[in-house]
Amino acid sequence: MALTFHTGEVGVSRAEVTSIVADALRREAFTEALVATYVWGKGKRGTPRGSGPATLQKILAAEGLDVALAAAVTVLHEHGSQEAYAALHQQIPELGPSFFTKFLYFTGKTLPPANGPEPLILDRVLSLRLRSLAVTVGRETGHDPDGSVAAWVWADWNWSPHRYGIYLSFMHAAARQLAGTDSWPSDAAPDLLECALFNSAWEPSS
Structure with a gap:
């Protein structure tokens, strides 16, 4: 199914995204959780170079995306934030740290790391x-x-x-x-x- 995008501003809080991601993780809908954090990151946090709907489509079309996200969630919960970062670093074309640390940050709200500090966004x-x-x-x-x-x-x-x-x-x-x-x-x-x-x-x- 082709993605459909609409322009305009809609306010979404961190608490709302946390709830959306928590629900997606319970259903093991890892790509859905990523999309929620990606869309949130496109708001008031600014627009990183080269990002946008076209970039998101490339990320979602990448082979092994869901497997990589699932592995990062497991690594975060069982090991720690730095290890989860390493699990996603340079793994999926177009999915750089500015966006996947948002995924890790919101994931950490539902599944805190077993060791070390909770993940934070770095863009x-x-x-x-x-x-x-x-x-x-x-x-x-x-x-x-x-x-x-x-x-x-x-x-x-x-x-x-x-x-x-x-x-x-x-x-x-x-x-x-x-x-x-x-x-x-x-x-x-x-x-x-x-x-x-x-x-x-x-x-x-x-």
Whole structure:
């Protein structure tokens, strides 16, 4: 069956997508869960280069997609987020980290990892935010005065599983450090920090 797309804006919250993905996972409808997270990611989070309905059609037509998604769900639940990232990294043409980390993030809400931190979204916008922070720290400390190391570490896309693991460690540690401060809720989850960074709503104090 051919996919039909409609233009226009419809607001969908993270809670709603979490519910949709949870229902799809219960039915082992892994591709359905991916589509829900892909469509959500096309909203206010911006439009990564080369993405759109045509790209989604290519992803859905890829051989082995459902098997790869099912394997990643199992790996996430039985092992951890970095391992699940590795299970999807460079496995399906056109399905890059900016989108499959959204799938892992919402999947983790239903099936938390057995070990380590829960998955978070990592896309180009967040990578650029982290690069900016790294440039500032590198310049102030003298360890990376021209920002070249920051640019290499936080490239625009296709981050390695190791880099994703570092990202998760940083985000979860930063969220714990912020908890209870005057500007941060004491019970806030790390995905609030992810959202704040994406929307430029949070800047580190100097």
